[in-house]
Amino acid sequence: MLCLGVESTAHxxxxxxxxxxxxxxxxxxxxxxxxxxxxxxxxxxxxxxRHHIENSAQVLQEALQKADVSISDLDIIAYAAGPGLGPCLRVGAIVARSLASYYKIPIYPVNHALGHIELGKLLTGSKNPLVLLVSGGHTMLLALTYGKWRVFGETLDITLGQLLDQFGRSLGFSSPCGKQIESLALQTNLYASLPYSVKGNDVSFSGLLSATKSLIPKGKEIACFSLQETAFAMISEAVERALAFTQKKELMVVGGVAANKRLSQMLHQVCKRQHCKFFVVPLEYAGDCGSQIAWTGLLESTTKSGAKLDETFVRQSWRLDSVEISY
Known part of the structure:
Protein backbone atom coordinates (compact mmCIF):
# COMPACT_ATOMS: atom_id res chain seq x y z
CA MET A 1 0.00 0.00 0.00
CA LEU A 2 1.29 3.44 -0.95
CA CYS A 3 0.61 6.72 0.86
CA LEU A 4 1.47 10.32 0.08
CA GLY A 5 2.04 12.32 3.26
CA VAL A 6 1.83 16.13 3.27
CA GLU A 7 3.40 18.08 6.16
CA SER A 8 2.95 21.86 6.52
CA THR A 9 2.44 22.65 10.22
CA ALA A 10 5.16 25.32 10.56
CA HIS A 11 8.36 26.19 8.66
CA ARG A 50 3.38 31.93 1.14
CA HIS A 51 6.62 29.95 1.00
CA HIS A 52 4.64 26.71 1.15
CA ILE A 53 2.31 27.81 -1.66
CA GLU A 54 5.24 28.75 -3.89
CA ASN A 55 7.09 25.47 -3.30
CA SER A 56 4.25 22.94 -2.99
CA ALA A 57 4.08 21.92 -6.65
CA GLN A 58 7.83 21.37 -6.94
CA VAL A 59 8.03 19.39 -3.68
CA LEU A 60 5.12 17.16 -4.73
CA GLN A 61 6.62 16.52 -8.16
CA GLU A 62 10.06 15.67 -6.73
CA ALA A 63 8.55 13.32 -4.14
CA LEU A 64 6.64 11.36 -6.79
CA GLN A 65 9.64 11.27 -9.15
CA LYS A 66 12.05 10.04 -6.48
CA ALA A 67 9.60 7.34 -5.39
CA ASP A 68 9.07 6.43 -9.07
CA VAL A 69 5.28 6.49 -8.76
CA SER A 70 2.43 8.53 -10.20
CA ILE A 71 -0.49 9.97 -8.28
CA SER A 72 -2.77 7.28 -9.68
CA ASP A 73 -0.56 4.65 -7.99
CA LEU A 74 -1.35 6.03 -4.53
CA ASP A 75 -3.76 4.12 -2.31
CA ILE A 76 -4.29 6.90 0.26
CA ILE A 77 -3.30 10.50 0.98
CA ALA A 78 -2.61 11.81 4.48
CA TYR A 79 -2.03 15.39 5.60
CA ALA A 80 -1.07 17.12 8.85
CA ALA A 81 -4.34 18.53 10.19
CA GLY A 82 -2.83 20.02 13.36
CA PRO A 83 -1.61 21.23 15.70
CA GLY A 84 0.29 24.01 13.97
CA LEU A 85 0.10 27.46 12.41
CA GLY A 86 -3.29 28.01 10.77
CA PRO A 87 -2.16 29.56 7.46
CA CYS A 88 0.51 26.87 7.03
CA LEU A 89 -1.85 24.01 7.89
CA ARG A 90 -4.36 25.20 5.32
CA VAL A 91 -1.82 25.02 2.49
CA GLY A 92 -1.11 21.33 3.11
CA ALA A 93 -4.79 20.56 3.57
CA ILE A 94 -5.71 22.22 0.27
CA VAL A 95 -3.01 20.27 -1.59
CA ALA A 96 -4.20 16.99 -0.07
CA ARG A 97 -7.90 17.71 -0.62
CA SER A 98 -7.34 18.74 -4.24
CA LEU A 99 -5.48 15.55 -5.09
CA ALA A 100 -7.90 13.32 -3.16
CA SER A 101 -10.93 14.93 -4.79
CA TYR A 102 -9.61 14.90 -8.37
CA TYR A 103 -8.10 11.40 -8.30
CA LYS A 104 -10.74 9.84 -5.99
CA ILE A 105 -8.19 8.74 -3.39
CA PRO A 106 -9.11 8.20 0.30
CA ILE A 107 -7.84 11.02 2.53
CA TYR A 108 -6.75 10.91 6.19
CA PRO A 109 -6.25 13.90 8.55
CA VAL A 110 -3.29 13.13 10.85
CA ASN A 111 -2.22 14.57 14.17
CA HIS A 112 1.28 16.00 13.68
CA ALA A 113 2.53 15.00 17.15
CA LEU A 114 1.28 11.44 16.69
CA GLY A 115 3.23 11.36 13.44
CA HIS A 116 6.49 12.06 15.30
CA ILE A 117 5.83 9.11 17.61
CA GLU A 118 4.77 6.58 14.98
CA LEU A 119 7.66 7.37 12.64
CA GLY A 120 10.03 7.16 15.60
CA LYS A 121 8.75 3.69 16.47
CA LEU A 122 9.12 2.59 12.85
CA LEU A 123 12.71 3.82 12.52
CA THR A 124 14.03 2.83 15.96
CA GLY A 125 12.20 -0.46 16.51
CA SER A 126 10.86 0.69 19.88
CA LYS A 127 7.74 -1.25 20.88
CA ASN A 128 6.23 0.14 24.09
CA PRO A 129 8.15 3.27 25.09
CA LEU A 130 7.80 6.22 27.35
CA VAL A 131 8.00 8.98 24.75
CA LEU A 132 9.72 12.33 25.18
CA LEU A 133 8.40 14.62 22.45
CA VAL A 134 10.53 17.77 22.29
CA SER A 135 10.15 20.28 19.47
CA GLY A 136 9.15 23.85 18.77
CA GLY A 137 5.51 22.95 19.35
CA HIS A 138 5.71 20.28 22.05
CA THR A 139 7.44 19.31 25.26
CA MET A 140 5.57 16.27 26.57
CA LEU A 141 6.17 12.94 28.31
CA LEU A 142 3.72 10.36 26.99
CA ALA A 143 2.82 6.70 27.37
CA LEU A 144 0.21 4.69 25.47
CA THR A 145 -2.46 3.24 27.72
CA TYR A 146 -6.10 2.32 27.14
CA GLY A 147 -6.05 3.48 23.53
CA LYS A 148 -4.64 6.98 24.04
CA TRP A 149 -1.27 8.63 24.52
CA ARG A 150 -1.52 9.86 28.11
CA VAL A 151 0.51 12.85 29.30
CA PHE A 152 2.80 12.17 32.28
CA GLY A 153 4.51 15.56 32.19
CA GLU A 154 4.73 18.63 29.98
CA THR A 155 5.80 22.26 29.85
CA LEU A 156 3.74 24.77 31.80
CA ASP A 157 4.63 27.65 29.48
CA ILE A 158 6.98 27.62 26.48
CA THR A 159 8.35 24.45 24.90
CA LEU A 160 11.98 23.37 24.87
CA GLY A 161 12.17 24.23 21.16
CA GLN A 162 10.71 27.68 21.80
CA LEU A 163 13.21 28.23 24.63
CA LEU A 164 16.13 27.55 22.28
CA ASP A 165 14.61 29.53 19.40
CA GLN A 166 13.70 32.59 21.46
CA PHE A 167 17.11 32.70 23.08
CA GLY A 168 18.79 32.14 19.73
CA ARG A 169 16.90 35.06 18.22
CA SER A 170 18.22 37.29 21.02
CA LEU A 171 21.71 36.37 19.72
CA GLY A 172 20.71 37.34 16.18
CA PHE A 173 20.00 33.87 14.81
CA SER A 174 16.91 33.00 12.79
CA SER A 175 14.60 30.14 13.77
CA PRO A 176 15.23 27.28 14.19
CA CYS A 177 18.24 28.05 16.40
CA GLY A 178 19.02 24.72 18.07
CA LYS A 179 22.06 23.87 15.97
CA GLN A 180 23.74 27.24 16.54
CA ILE A 181 23.17 27.07 20.29
CA GLU A 182 24.49 23.50 20.47
CA SER A 183 27.60 24.52 18.51
CA LEU A 184 28.33 27.49 20.80
CA ALA A 185 27.75 25.35 23.93
CA LEU A 186 30.44 22.92 22.80
CA GLN A 187 33.06 25.69 22.97
CA THR A 188 33.14 25.94 26.78
CA ASN A 189 32.39 24.07 29.99
CA LEU A 190 31.96 27.15 32.19
CA TYR A 191 28.57 27.01 33.91
CA ALA A 192 26.70 30.03 35.29
CA SER A 193 23.89 29.39 37.76
CA LEU A 194 20.38 29.67 36.30
CA PRO A 195 16.82 29.12 37.60
CA TYR A 196 15.79 25.46 37.74
CA SER A 197 12.04 24.86 37.73
CA VAL A 198 10.55 21.35 37.86
CA LYS A 199 7.08 21.08 39.36
CA GLY A 200 6.12 17.46 39.87
CA ASN A 201 6.61 16.04 36.40
CA ASP A 202 6.12 19.36 34.63
CA VAL A 203 8.74 21.92 33.67
CA SER A 204 8.71 25.69 33.30
CA PHE A 205 11.14 27.45 30.97
CA SER A 206 10.03 31.10 30.81
CA GLY A 207 12.08 32.22 33.85
CA LEU A 208 15.09 30.33 32.53
CA LEU A 209 14.82 32.19 29.22
CA SER A 210 14.83 35.61 30.88
CA ALA A 211 17.73 34.74 33.18
CA THR A 212 19.85 33.32 30.35
CA LYS A 213 19.50 36.52 28.34
CA SER A 214 21.16 38.37 31.23
CA LEU A 215 24.20 36.08 30.85
CA ILE A 216 24.99 37.20 27.30
CA PRO A 217 27.48 39.90 28.42
CA LYS A 218 29.56 37.12 30.06
CA GLY A 219 29.85 35.43 26.67
CA LYS A 220 27.56 33.71 24.19
CA GLU A 221 29.29 30.38 24.75
CA ILE A 222 28.77 30.46 28.53
CA ALA A 223 25.13 31.45 28.10
CA CYS A 224 24.44 28.66 25.60
CA PHE A 225 26.26 26.02 27.67
CA SER A 226 24.47 27.03 30.86
CA LEU A 227 21.10 27.14 29.13
CA GLN A 228 21.48 23.64 27.69
CA GLU A 229 22.79 22.10 30.91
CA THR A 230 19.96 23.57 32.99
CA ALA A 231 17.09 22.90 30.59
CA PHE A 232 18.23 19.37 29.77
CA ALA A 233 18.75 18.57 33.46
CA MET A 234 15.15 19.64 34.12
CA ILE A 235 13.93 17.40 31.32
CA SER A 236 16.07 14.51 32.55
CA GLU A 237 14.65 14.76 36.08
CA ALA A 238 11.09 14.65 34.75
CA VAL A 239 11.94 11.72 32.46
CA GLU A 240 13.52 9.70 35.26
CA ARG A 241 10.54 10.25 37.53
CA ALA A 242 8.14 9.22 34.74
CA LEU A 243 10.16 6.08 33.99
CA ALA A 244 10.06 5.08 37.64
CA PHE A 245 6.32 5.72 37.82
CA THR A 246 5.28 4.01 34.57
CA GLN A 247 7.82 1.16 34.87
CA LYS A 248 8.47 1.43 31.12
CA LYS A 249 11.55 -0.40 29.88
CA GLU A 250 12.06 1.85 26.85
CA LEU A 251 12.54 5.59 26.39
CA MET A 252 12.15 7.07 22.91
CA VAL A 253 12.99 10.69 22.08
CA VAL A 254 11.34 12.32 19.05
CA GLY A 255 10.86 15.83 17.69
CA GLY A 256 13.28 18.43 16.38
CA VAL A 257 15.24 18.84 19.64
CA ALA A 258 15.94 15.09 19.60
CA ALA A 259 18.79 16.00 17.25
CA ASN A 260 20.72 17.57 20.16
CA LYS A 261 23.57 15.23 21.16
CA ARG A 262 23.99 16.65 24.67
CA LEU A 263 20.33 15.96 25.45
CA SER A 264 20.79 12.37 24.27
CA GLN A 265 23.88 11.96 26.47
CA MET A 266 22.02 13.05 29.59
CA LEU A 267 18.97 10.91 28.84
CA HIS A 268 21.17 7.89 28.11
CA GLN A 269 22.54 8.18 31.64
CA VAL A 270 18.98 8.29 32.99
CA CYS A 271 18.16 5.08 31.12
CA LYS A 272 21.24 3.37 32.55
CA ARG A 273 20.11 4.16 36.08
CA GLN A 274 16.57 2.97 35.33
CA HIS A 275 17.72 -0.16 33.43
CA CYS A 276 15.76 0.65 30.29
CA LYS A 277 16.59 0.84 26.60
CA PHE A 278 17.23 4.21 24.99
CA PHE A 279 16.00 5.10 21.50
CA VAL A 280 16.32 8.38 19.63
CA VAL A 281 14.86 9.08 16.21
CA PRO A 282 17.53 9.33 13.45
CA LEU A 283 18.78 12.88 12.89
CA GLU A 284 17.40 13.04 9.33
CA TYR A 285 13.86 12.45 10.59
CA ALA A 286 13.94 14.31 13.91
CA GLY A 287 12.38 17.43 12.43
CA ASP A 288 9.05 17.85 10.65
CA CYS A 289 8.70 15.71 7.53
CA GLY A 290 6.11 14.14 5.27
CA SER A 291 7.19 10.64 6.28
CA GLN A 292 5.69 11.01 9.75
CA ILE A 293 2.34 11.92 8.22
CA ALA A 294 2.38 9.22 5.55
CA TRP A 295 3.26 6.41 7.96
CA THR A 296 0.60 7.44 10.48
CA GLY A 297 -1.96 7.63 7.67
CA LEU A 298 -1.03 4.10 6.62
CA LEU A 299 -1.50 2.86 10.19
CA GLU A 300 -4.87 4.58 10.55
CA SER A 301 -6.03 3.14 7.23
CA THR A 302 -5.84 -0.37 8.73
CA THR A 303 -8.82 0.36 10.98
CA LYS A 304 -10.51 3.43 9.50
CA SER A 305 -11.98 4.40 6.15
CA GLY A 306 -10.94 7.70 4.62
CA ALA A 307 -12.63 10.93 5.72
CA LYS A 308 -15.27 12.61 3.60
CA LEU A 309 -13.95 15.79 2.01
CA ASP A 310 -16.42 17.92 3.99
CA GLU A 311 -15.12 16.25 7.16
CA THR A 312 -11.49 17.13 6.55
CA PHE A 313 -10.24 19.92 8.77
CA VAL A 314 -7.30 21.82 10.18
CA ARG A 315 -7.03 22.46 13.89
CA GLN A 316 -4.37 24.80 15.26
CA SER A 317 -4.76 23.32 18.75
CA TRP A 318 -5.24 19.55 18.61
CA ARG A 319 -4.09 17.81 21.77
CA LEU A 320 -2.42 14.46 21.18
CA ASP A 321 -4.06 13.00 24.27
CA SER A 322 -7.47 13.54 22.67
CA VAL A 323 -6.69 11.22 19.73
CA GLU A 324 -8.03 7.68 19.97
CA ILE A 325 -5.56 5.03 18.77
CA SER A 326 -7.53 2.25 17.11
CA TYR A 327 -4.79 0.41 15.20
Missing amino acids: TFSCAVLEKNNKKGKILSDIRKIYRPPEGAGIHPREAS
Missing part, protein backbone atom coordinates in the same frame (compact mmCIF):
# COMPACT_ATOMS: atom_id res chain seq x y z
CA THR A 12 8.59 22.97 6.63
CA PHE A 13 6.58 21.96 3.58
CA SER A 14 7.21 18.30 2.84
CA CYS A 15 5.79 15.52 0.72
CA ALA A 16 6.78 11.89 1.23
CA VAL A 17 5.76 8.57 -0.29
CA LEU A 18 5.80 5.50 1.96
CA GLU A 19 5.08 1.88 1.22
CA LYS A 20 3.57 -0.50 3.78
CA ASN A 21 3.80 -4.28 3.54
CA ASN A 22 2.12 -5.98 6.48
CA LYS A 23 3.66 -4.21 9.51
CA LYS A 24 6.80 -3.05 7.71
CA GLY A 25 7.18 0.41 6.24
CA LYS A 26 9.62 1.76 3.68
CA ILE A 27 10.33 5.41 2.91
CA LEU A 28 10.45 5.78 -0.87
CA SER A 29 10.90 9.55 -0.87
CA ASP A 30 10.84 12.51 1.51
CA ILE A 31 11.28 15.95 -0.05
CA ARG A 32 11.29 19.15 2.04
CA LYS A 33 11.50 22.89 1.54
CA ILE A 34 12.05 24.95 4.68
CA TYR A 35 11.04 28.58 5.20
CA ARG A 36 13.97 30.61 6.56
CA PRO A 37 12.98 33.83 8.33
CA PRO A 38 15.29 36.87 8.41
CA GLU A 39 18.14 36.84 10.96
CA GLY A 40 16.90 37.46 14.48
CA ALA A 41 13.30 36.71 13.52
CA GLY A 42 10.88 33.89 14.17
CA ILE A 43 8.39 32.19 11.88
CA HIS A 44 5.79 34.58 10.46
CA PRO A 45 2.71 32.43 9.64
CA ARG A 46 1.70 34.45 6.58
CA GLU A 47 5.20 34.46 5.10
CA ALA A 48 5.70 30.78 5.87
CA SER A 49 2.39 29.89 4.21
Whole structure:
Protein backbone atom coordinates (compact mmCIF):
# COMPACT_ATOMS: atom_id res chain seq x y z
CA MET A 1 0.00 0.00 0.00
CA LEU A 2 1.29 3.44 -0.95
CA CYS A 3 0.61 6.72 0.86
CA LEU A 4 1.47 10.32 0.08
CA GLY A 5 2.04 12.32 3.26
CA VAL A 6 1.83 16.13 3.27
CA GLU A 7 3.40 18.08 6.16
CA SER A 8 2.95 21.86 6.52
CA THR A 9 2.44 22.65 10.22
CA ALA A 10 5.16 25.32 10.56
CA HIS A 11 8.36 26.19 8.66
CA THR A 12 8.59 22.97 6.63
CA PHE A 13 6.58 21.96 3.58
CA SER A 14 7.21 18.30 2.84
CA CYS A 15 5.79 15.52 0.72
CA ALA A 16 6.78 11.89 1.23
CA VAL A 17 5.76 8.57 -0.29
CA LEU A 18 5.80 5.50 1.96
CA GLU A 19 5.08 1.88 1.22
CA LYS A 20 3.57 -0.50 3.78
CA ASN A 21 3.80 -4.28 3.54
CA ASN A 22 2.12 -5.98 6.48
CA LYS A 23 3.66 -4.21 9.51
CA LYS A 24 6.80 -3.05 7.71
CA GLY A 25 7.18 0.41 6.24
CA LYS A 26 9.62 1.76 3.68
CA ILE A 27 10.33 5.41 2.91
CA LEU A 28 10.45 5.78 -0.87
CA SER A 29 10.90 9.55 -0.87
CA ASP A 30 10.84 12.51 1.51
CA ILE A 31 11.28 15.95 -0.05
CA ARG A 32 11.29 19.15 2.04
CA LYS A 33 11.50 22.89 1.54
CA ILE A 34 12.05 24.95 4.68
CA TYR A 35 11.04 28.58 5.20
CA ARG A 36 13.97 30.61 6.56
CA PRO A 37 12.98 33.83 8.33
CA PRO A 38 15.29 36.87 8.41
CA GLU A 39 18.14 36.84 10.96
CA GLY A 40 16.90 37.46 14.48
CA ALA A 41 13.30 36.71 13.52
CA GLY A 42 10.88 33.89 14.17
CA ILE A 43 8.39 32.19 11.88
CA HIS A 44 5.79 34.58 10.46
CA PRO A 45 2.71 32.43 9.64
CA ARG A 46 1.70 34.45 6.58
CA GLU A 47 5.20 34.46 5.10
CA ALA A 48 5.70 30.78 5.87
CA SER A 49 2.39 29.89 4.21
CA ARG A 50 3.38 31.93 1.14
CA HIS A 51 6.62 29.95 1.00
CA HIS A 52 4.64 26.71 1.15
CA ILE A 53 2.31 27.81 -1.66
CA GLU A 54 5.24 28.75 -3.89
CA ASN A 55 7.09 25.47 -3.30
CA SER A 56 4.25 22.94 -2.99
CA ALA A 57 4.08 21.92 -6.65
CA GLN A 58 7.83 21.37 -6.94
CA VAL A 59 8.03 19.39 -3.68
CA LEU A 60 5.12 17.16 -4.73
CA GLN A 61 6.62 16.52 -8.16
CA GLU A 62 10.06 15.67 -6.73
CA ALA A 63 8.55 13.32 -4.14
CA LEU A 64 6.64 11.36 -6.79
CA GLN A 65 9.64 11.27 -9.15
CA LYS A 66 12.05 10.04 -6.48
CA ALA A 67 9.60 7.34 -5.39
CA ASP A 68 9.07 6.43 -9.07
CA VAL A 69 5.28 6.49 -8.76
CA SER A 70 2.43 8.53 -10.20
CA ILE A 71 -0.49 9.97 -8.28
CA SER A 72 -2.77 7.28 -9.68
CA ASP A 73 -0.56 4.65 -7.99
CA LEU A 74 -1.35 6.03 -4.53
CA ASP A 75 -3.76 4.12 -2.31
CA ILE A 76 -4.29 6.90 0.26
CA ILE A 77 -3.30 10.50 0.98
CA ALA A 78 -2.61 11.81 4.48
CA TYR A 79 -2.03 15.39 5.60
CA ALA A 80 -1.07 17.12 8.85
CA ALA A 81 -4.34 18.53 10.19
CA GLY A 82 -2.83 20.02 13.36
CA PRO A 83 -1.61 21.23 15.70
CA GLY A 84 0.29 24.01 13.97
CA LEU A 85 0.10 27.46 12.41
CA GLY A 86 -3.29 28.01 10.77
CA PRO A 87 -2.16 29.56 7.46
CA CYS A 88 0.51 26.87 7.03
CA LEU A 89 -1.85 24.01 7.89
CA ARG A 90 -4.36 25.20 5.32
CA VAL A 91 -1.82 25.02 2.49
CA GLY A 92 -1.11 21.33 3.11
CA ALA A 93 -4.79 20.56 3.57
CA ILE A 94 -5.71 22.22 0.27
CA VAL A 95 -3.01 20.27 -1.59
CA ALA A 96 -4.20 16.99 -0.07
CA ARG A 97 -7.90 17.71 -0.62
CA SER A 98 -7.34 18.74 -4.24
CA LEU A 99 -5.48 15.55 -5.09
CA ALA A 100 -7.90 13.32 -3.16
CA SER A 101 -10.93 14.93 -4.79
CA TYR A 102 -9.61 14.90 -8.37
CA TYR A 103 -8.10 11.40 -8.30
CA LYS A 104 -10.74 9.84 -5.99
CA ILE A 105 -8.19 8.74 -3.39
CA PRO A 106 -9.11 8.20 0.30
CA ILE A 107 -7.84 11.02 2.53
CA TYR A 108 -6.75 10.91 6.19
CA PRO A 109 -6.25 13.90 8.55
CA VAL A 110 -3.29 13.13 10.85
CA ASN A 111 -2.22 14.57 14.17
CA HIS A 112 1.28 16.00 13.68
CA ALA A 113 2.53 15.00 17.15
CA LEU A 114 1.28 11.44 16.69
CA GLY A 115 3.23 11.36 13.44
CA HIS A 116 6.49 12.06 15.30
CA ILE A 117 5.83 9.11 17.61
CA GLU A 118 4.77 6.58 14.98
CA LEU A 119 7.66 7.37 12.64
CA GLY A 120 10.03 7.16 15.60
CA LYS A 121 8.75 3.69 16.47
CA LEU A 122 9.12 2.59 12.85
CA LEU A 123 12.71 3.82 12.52
CA THR A 124 14.03 2.83 15.96
CA GLY A 125 12.20 -0.46 16.51
CA SER A 126 10.86 0.69 19.88
CA LYS A 127 7.74 -1.25 20.88
CA ASN A 128 6.23 0.14 24.09
CA PRO A 129 8.15 3.27 25.09
CA LEU A 130 7.80 6.22 27.35
CA VAL A 131 8.00 8.98 24.75
CA LEU A 132 9.72 12.33 25.18
CA LEU A 133 8.40 14.62 22.45
CA VAL A 134 10.53 17.77 22.29
CA SER A 135 10.15 20.28 19.47
CA GLY A 136 9.15 23.85 18.77
CA GLY A 137 5.51 22.95 19.35
CA HIS A 138 5.71 20.28 22.05
CA THR A 139 7.44 19.31 25.26
CA MET A 140 5.57 16.27 26.57
CA LEU A 141 6.17 12.94 28.31
CA LEU A 142 3.72 10.36 26.99
CA ALA A 143 2.82 6.70 27.37
CA LEU A 144 0.21 4.69 25.47
CA THR A 145 -2.46 3.24 27.72
CA TYR A 146 -6.10 2.32 27.14
CA GLY A 147 -6.05 3.48 23.53
CA LYS A 148 -4.64 6.98 24.04
CA TRP A 149 -1.27 8.63 24.52
CA ARG A 150 -1.52 9.86 28.11
CA VAL A 151 0.51 12.85 29.30
CA PHE A 152 2.80 12.17 32.28
CA GLY A 153 4.51 15.56 32.19
CA GLU A 154 4.73 18.63 29.98
CA THR A 155 5.80 22.26 29.85
CA LEU A 156 3.74 24.77 31.80
CA ASP A 157 4.63 27.65 29.48
CA ILE A 158 6.98 27.62 26.48
CA THR A 159 8.35 24.45 24.90
CA LEU A 160 11.98 23.37 24.87
CA GLY A 161 12.17 24.23 21.16
CA GLN A 162 10.71 27.68 21.80
CA LEU A 163 13.21 28.23 24.63
CA LEU A 164 16.13 27.55 22.28
CA ASP A 165 14.61 29.53 19.40
CA GLN A 166 13.70 32.59 21.46
CA PHE A 167 17.11 32.70 23.08
CA GLY A 168 18.79 32.14 19.73
CA ARG A 169 16.90 35.06 18.22
CA SER A 170 18.22 37.29 21.02
CA LEU A 171 21.71 36.37 19.72
CA GLY A 172 20.71 37.34 16.18
CA PHE A 173 20.00 33.87 14.81
CA SER A 174 16.91 33.00 12.79
CA SER A 175 14.60 30.14 13.77
CA PRO A 176 15.23 27.28 14.19
CA CYS A 177 18.24 28.05 16.40
CA GLY A 178 19.02 24.72 18.07
CA LYS A 179 22.06 23.87 15.97
CA GLN A 180 23.74 27.24 16.54
CA ILE A 181 23.17 27.07 20.29
CA GLU A 182 24.49 23.50 20.47
CA SER A 183 27.60 24.52 18.51
CA LEU A 184 28.33 27.49 20.80
CA ALA A 185 27.75 25.35 23.93
CA LEU A 186 30.44 22.92 22.80
CA GLN A 187 33.06 25.69 22.97
CA THR A 188 33.14 25.94 26.78
CA ASN A 189 32.39 24.07 29.99
CA LEU A 190 31.96 27.15 32.19
CA TYR A 191 28.57 27.01 33.91
CA ALA A 192 26.70 30.03 35.29
CA SER A 193 23.89 29.39 37.76
CA LEU A 194 20.38 29.67 36.30
CA PRO A 195 16.82 29.12 37.60
CA TYR A 196 15.79 25.46 37.74
CA SER A 197 12.04 24.86 37.73
CA VAL A 198 10.55 21.35 37.86
CA LYS A 199 7.08 21.08 39.36
CA GLY A 200 6.12 17.46 39.87
CA ASN A 201 6.61 16.04 36.40
CA ASP A 202 6.12 19.36 34.63
CA VAL A 203 8.74 21.92 33.67
CA SER A 204 8.71 25.69 33.30
CA PHE A 205 11.14 27.45 30.97
CA SER A 206 10.03 31.10 30.81
CA GLY A 207 12.08 32.22 33.85
CA LEU A 208 15.09 30.33 32.53
CA LEU A 209 14.82 32.19 29.22
CA SER A 210 14.83 35.61 30.88
CA ALA A 211 17.73 34.74 33.18
CA THR A 212 19.85 33.32 30.35
CA LYS A 213 19.50 36.52 28.34
CA SER A 214 21.16 38.37 31.23
CA LEU A 215 24.20 36.08 30.85
CA ILE A 216 24.99 37.20 27.30
CA PRO A 217 27.48 39.90 28.42
CA LYS A 218 29.56 37.12 30.06
CA GLY A 219 29.85 35.43 26.67
CA LYS A 220 27.56 33.71 24.19
CA GLU A 221 29.29 30.38 24.75
CA ILE A 222 28.77 30.46 28.53
CA ALA A 223 25.13 31.45 28.10
CA CYS A 224 24.44 28.66 25.60
CA PHE A 225 26.26 26.02 27.67
CA SER A 226 24.47 27.03 30.86
CA LEU A 227 21.10 27.14 29.13
CA GLN A 228 21.48 23.64 27.69
CA GLU A 229 22.79 22.10 30.91
CA THR A 230 19.96 23.57 32.99
CA ALA A 231 17.09 22.90 30.59
CA PHE A 232 18.23 19.37 29.77
CA ALA A 233 18.75 18.57 33.46
CA MET A 234 15.15 19.64 34.12
CA ILE A 235 13.93 17.40 31.32
CA SER A 236 16.07 14.51 32.55
CA GLU A 237 14.65 14.76 36.08
CA ALA A 238 11.09 14.65 34.75
CA VAL A 239 11.94 11.72 32.46
CA GLU A 240 13.52 9.70 35.26
CA ARG A 241 10.54 10.25 37.53
CA ALA A 242 8.14 9.22 34.74
CA LEU A 243 10.16 6.08 33.99
CA ALA A 244 10.06 5.08 37.64
CA PHE A 245 6.32 5.72 37.82
CA THR A 246 5.28 4.01 34.57
CA GLN A 247 7.82 1.16 34.87
CA LYS A 248 8.47 1.43 31.12
CA LYS A 249 11.55 -0.40 29.88
CA GLU A 250 12.06 1.85 26.85
CA LEU A 251 12.54 5.59 26.39
CA MET A 252 12.15 7.07 22.91
CA VAL A 253 12.99 10.69 22.08
CA VAL A 254 11.34 12.32 19.05
CA GLY A 255 10.86 15.83 17.69
CA GLY A 256 13.28 18.43 16.38
CA VAL A 257 15.24 18.84 19.64
CA ALA A 258 15.94 15.09 19.60
CA ALA A 259 18.79 16.00 17.25
CA ASN A 260 20.72 17.57 20.16
CA LYS A 261 23.57 15.23 21.16
CA ARG A 262 23.99 16.65 24.67
CA LEU A 263 20.33 15.96 25.45
CA SER A 264 20.79 12.37 24.27
CA GLN A 265 23.88 11.96 26.47
CA MET A 266 22.02 13.05 29.59
CA LEU A 267 18.97 10.91 28.84
CA HIS A 268 21.17 7.89 28.11
CA GLN A 269 22.54 8.18 31.64
CA VAL A 270 18.98 8.29 32.99
CA CYS A 271 18.16 5.08 31.12
CA LYS A 272 21.24 3.37 32.55
CA ARG A 273 20.11 4.16 36.08
CA GLN A 274 16.57 2.97 35.33
CA HIS A 275 17.72 -0.16 33.43
CA CYS A 276 15.76 0.65 30.29
CA LYS A 277 16.59 0.84 26.60
CA PHE A 278 17.23 4.21 24.99
CA PHE A 279 16.00 5.10 21.50
CA VAL A 280 16.32 8.38 19.63
CA VAL A 281 14.86 9.08 16.21
CA PRO A 282 17.53 9.33 13.45
CA LEU A 283 18.78 12.88 12.89
CA GLU A 284 17.40 13.04 9.33
CA TYR A 285 13.86 12.45 10.59
CA ALA A 286 13.94 14.31 13.91
CA GLY A 287 12.38 17.43 12.43
CA ASP A 288 9.05 17.85 10.65
CA CYS A 289 8.70 15.71 7.53
CA GLY A 290 6.11 14.14 5.27
CA SER A 291 7.19 10.64 6.28
CA GLN A 292 5.69 11.01 9.75
CA ILE A 293 2.34 11.92 8.22
CA ALA A 294 2.38 9.22 5.55
CA TRP A 295 3.26 6.41 7.96
CA THR A 296 0.60 7.44 10.48
CA GLY A 297 -1.96 7.63 7.67
CA LEU A 298 -1.03 4.10 6.62
CA LEU A 299 -1.50 2.86 10.19
CA GLU A 300 -4.87 4.58 10.55
CA SER A 301 -6.03 3.14 7.23
CA THR A 302 -5.84 -0.37 8.73
CA THR A 303 -8.82 0.36 10.98
CA LYS A 304 -10.51 3.43 9.50
CA SER A 305 -11.98 4.40 6.15
CA GLY A 306 -10.94 7.70 4.62
CA ALA A 307 -12.63 10.93 5.72
CA LYS A 308 -15.27 12.61 3.60
CA LEU A 309 -13.95 15.79 2.01
CA ASP A 310 -16.42 17.92 3.99
CA GLU A 311 -15.12 16.25 7.16
CA THR A 312 -11.49 17.13 6.55
CA PHE A 313 -10.24 19.92 8.77
CA VAL A 314 -7.30 21.82 10.18
CA ARG A 315 -7.03 22.46 13.89
CA GLN A 316 -4.37 24.80 15.26
CA SER A 317 -4.76 23.32 18.75
CA TRP A 318 -5.24 19.55 18.61
CA ARG A 319 -4.09 17.81 21.77
CA LEU A 320 -2.42 14.46 21.18
CA ASP A 321 -4.06 13.00 24.27
CA SER A 322 -7.47 13.54 22.67
CA VAL A 323 -6.69 11.22 19.73
CA GLU A 324 -8.03 7.68 19.97
CA ILE A 325 -5.56 5.03 18.77
CA SER A 326 -7.53 2.25 17.11
CA TYR A 327 -4.79 0.41 15.20
